[in-house]
Amino acid sequence: MPNTLFEKVWDQHVVVPETEDTPAILYIDLHLIHEVTTPQAFSLLRERGLSVRRPDRTLATMDHSTPTTPVNSFKDLAIVGDSAANQIRQMEINCREFGLDLLGFESAQRGIVHVIGPELGATQPGKTIVCGDSHTSTHGAFGALAFGIGTTEVGHVLATQCLLQRKPKTLAINVEGRLPAGVGAKDLILAIIGQIGVDGGTGHVIEYRGEAIRAMDMEARMTVCNMSIEGGARAGMIAPDDTTFDYLHGRERSPQGTEWDAALQRWRELVTDDGARFDKSVDVDASALTPMVTFGTNPGMVVGIEQPVPERPGDSNFRKALDYMQVEAGKPMTQNAVDIVFVGSCTNSRLGDLEQAAAVLEGRRVADGVRMLVVPGSQQVKKEAEAKGLDRVFTAAGAEWRESGCSMCLGMNGDTAGSGQLTVSTSNRNFEGRQGVGARTVLASPATAAASAVSGHIADPRRYLEE
């Protein structure tokens, strides 16, 4: 029987099949952990006298509550708040006590968990990957089945390397045509969420397919899969191909030598068979897209940059979102002035993202009164960007070049926007107060973010890229 990519990966990891009364026991190949969603799980292990079953399948780092202030040495870092400092200390203690390698402050491999997994080659096709973080869907770009879990489940995986799961449904998103110049992966995924809605993927695993997806590099594919959760989906996947294999070849945790050849053979099987059926299917025309920006308080409230913000008379949720955002229906988002620009997060903090922002900023200045933060996704991304001189482009333009971390995406490390301030952000959520109490967030691509920084208003990057 022909199978989808998801079904193949699922089937390969079923330890005990599901029945009407019990969920499947699913084996987890890679467990990513960070400081925010694990302390209570380690406490549970301690209470019950349990150990971590597979430290070798556990990758630990710190990213969420870590400061990103530029420093010469991490010893100088000022962690914002006693509780954040305590949480970071607790992570160090937990990893030491349970025998886990922690890519901590002293490590050149530290970074946002969804950036370093792929960067190290730990993220691989066909793996099951989980993390106490909803953006674990990022890793699906490699043909892995990757999804976010809660802290109780983090405890389950630490103790047993397994999870209890019901098999989700499948949703095919077929993206035909090519993305026009100046329109990127972020614009595509925002358009998709606008089309299916923030609950369009609930209960489903998405497979992104079609010409536009095949043409993307791995970083772009990660941006797309990253935001699957914003469409409500459990996970997003893309079938691995030569682009995937070229990316992984030679990375530290990728298979080496003859193991690489054997892995390639297995990985090439990880495609949806002809004739396999999806529970749902959605078509998207990539060639018709423009740069996209959000106008409301969830990622499904999105509009083309030249288009007017829609009107929905009688919809009180919609009205409330527009009021919060101080946005006018019927007018394009480009009329709104910008206070802060944030380039970073697990959605858009990789080298290619920074290059896109730098391409707009090169030889230009961030507008007066606008603060721009550029936060690389990992210390490795930071190093590579500096080797290419991107840091000098950013600082010459008047932007801040910072240490890696989640930073303003969720503002739990002290990097926040003030009440009423408008941030054009390359992150993934524009929820009320996400970036600070009363803060207003407009989600956009790195190019749009940089163009907005230069303009001082939300701006179409194509204007700057064509000049």
Added chain:
Amino acid sequence: MKAIRTIRSRTVNMPAKDIDTDQIIPARFLTTTTREGLGEKLFHDLRFDTTGTPKPDFELNAPAAEGCEILVTGNNMGCGSSREHAPWALLDYGIQAVISTEIADIFRSNSLKNGLLTVVVDADTHDWLLDNPGSEIEIDVVASTLKLPGGRVVSYPIDAFARYCLIEGVDQLGYLQQNLDAVAAFEESRH
């Protein structure tokens, strides 16, 4: 986890759709290393103004909401991040059950693992609940039914295993541990 067989309470409504976990508990409160005491932070920025004074127009601050253990929300409750702090905060505040037409996947999974019952109802029942705030209703967790005033009974879908764990008060880790031989055999078979 304590066994839950019946929940009987007046309802409190939050009709907004797509209530995300950042609303339920803002990220700046996630630096805790325990699960206790999060009820104080529940819906913090909706509940309190910047001086820490309760906002009078927020649903849970209404005098009638006092003591309500059943929260009825708009569609797609609990979307967004995977933070389990969201159900911890709801439970710590005193909410025992959340009713909506749709509950986001991770939030539902987290809730059920902590003894916070999530109930998905049809649009008609949902409309009735939103139109009749403060109704005294009873949720029979064993029978998976909702008893509305006037005797109307509505059944709701729930995963059989989650239901079993709720009514027996057992957590799921024990079940996984009972299967560790199968896990070891699985690991062996992949070498």
